[in-house]
Amino acid sequence: EIVLTQSPGTLSLSPGERATLSCRASQSVSSSYLAWYQQKPGQAPRLLIYGASSRATGIPDRFSGSGSGTDFTLTISRLEPEDFAVYYCQQYDSSPRTFGQGTKVEIK
Amino acid sequence: QVQLQESGPGLVKPSETLSLTCTVSGGSVSGFYWSWIRQPPGKGPEWIGYIHYSGNTNYNPSLKSRVTISVDTSKNQFSLKLSSVTAADTAVYYCARGDGYSYVWGQGTLVTVSS
Numbered sequence: 001e002i003v004l005t006q007s008p009g010t011l012s013l014s015p016g017e018r019a020t021l022s023c024r025a026s027q028s029v030s031s032s033y034l035a036w037y038q039q040k041p042g043q044a045p046r047l048l049i050y051g052a053s054s055r056a057t058g059i060p061d062r063f064s065g066s067g068s069g070t071d072f073t074l075t076i077s078r079l080e081p082e083d084f085a086v087y088y089c090q091q092y093d094s095s096p097r098t099f100g101q102g103t104k105v106e107i108k
Numbered sequence: 109q110v111q112l113q114e115s116g117p118g119l120v121k122p123s124e125t126l127s128l129t130c131t132v133s134g135g136s137v138s139g140f141y142w143s144w145i146r147q148p149p150g151k152g153p154e155w156i157g158y159i160h161y162s163g164n165t166n167y168n169p170s171l172k173s174r175v176t177i178s179v180d181t182s183k184n185q186f187s188l189k190l191s192s193v194t195a196a197d198t199a200v201y202y203c204a205r206g207d208g209y210s211y212v213w214g215q216g217t218l219v220t221v222s223s
Contacts, residue, residue, distance in 0.1 A: 001169075035209035044202055044213035045153060056211055088152055092208030096168040097155035 002027055002091050006100035012108040019076040021103045023089035028069045033093035036065055036074045039102075040085045048087075049074065079105070110135035112203050112214035120197075120221050126190040130203030130214060137161050137184050141207035144177060144188045146199040147216075154199075158207045159186055166207070193221045 003026040013019055023034070032052035037045035047056040049065035052072055062077040076083055084107050089100040116128035130142070143158040157167035159177045167175050171190070179186040190197060198221045204210035 033208060044216050045210075046213075047209055047211045050209040050211075090153075090209065095166055096170070097208070099153045099155070101152045 001096055002029065002094055002098050004089050004091060004098055004100035006087075006089060006103045008103060009101075010104045010106060012106050013079055014108045015079050015081055017079050019074075019079055019083070019105055021074040021076075021087055021105075023067075023072040023074070023100050025070045025072070025091060029072075029091045029093045031093065032068050033091060034065075034067070034072050035090045035092065036063075037088045037090065038083075038085050039088065045088060076105075110205065110212050112205070112212060114201060114203050114214045114217040116217065116219070118218060118220060120193055120219060121223050122194055122221055123192055126188070126193050126197065126201075126219055126221075128188045128201055128203075128217065128219070130186050130188075132184045132186075132205075137179055137181055137186060140205055142177075142179065142186045143204045143206060143210060145202045145204055145210070146197075147202070148196075148199045153202075156188065156190075156201075160207075195221050197221050 005024045007022045034052045036049040039045045053065045064075045066073050086102045086104045088102050111133045113131045120126045138161045141158050144156040147153045159165045174191045176189040200216040202216045203214045205212040
């Protein structure tokens with residue numbers, strides 16, 4: 001099973017700042033089968049990025065994903081008020097599919 | 109656009125079987141994979157398994173002995189059964205489309221295991 005470790009656990013930033021979230025896999029995720037989700041309280045996760053760097057339909061271009069192998073990054077170029085939430089990475093390269101434990105982006 | 113809606117009991121007794129159904133509207137179950145994912149309170153999501161509309165399944169090994177996912181194309185639904193539940197199975201249960209990443213999710217339903 002591929003274990004995904006996200007860091008930091010919490011990121012305290014102000015609107016307008018840049019957010020950089022990390023997701024490290026315990027073994028290589030081939031073909032960059034990695035996704036990122038945003039989750040707000042009481043809501044289902046919302047797909048942001050798939051294939052490590054492809055934005056899902058309707059996702060603003062301030063969200064970008066990068067990385068390969070075992071190290072992946074989600075970058076939010078300029079935080080908007082609606083971006084404060086919990087973010088999860090997920091690998092779908094192998095079974096079982098696994099998620100990271102999440103990074104909370106909170107208002108400083 | 110496709111919408112998913114989970115339904116089923118919100119309270120299940122320990123040792124009993126949790127049963128949930130996901131109804132697909134605005135589209136067909138045919139031609140796609142469909143997944144169940146759960147999220148314990150305050151924790152990250154956990155993938156339970158998926159089913160192809162043809163009936164092929166893939167389950168999380170940690171739950172495999174207790175899980176059954178099935179599909180009913182005539183009703184445009186797919187279902188989850190989890191047997192011998194304990195308090196550790198208390199979670200919000202989501203249905204979603206796809207076998208990898210999921211763009212379409214249901215709103216989720218909280219299932220509490222308690223006597």
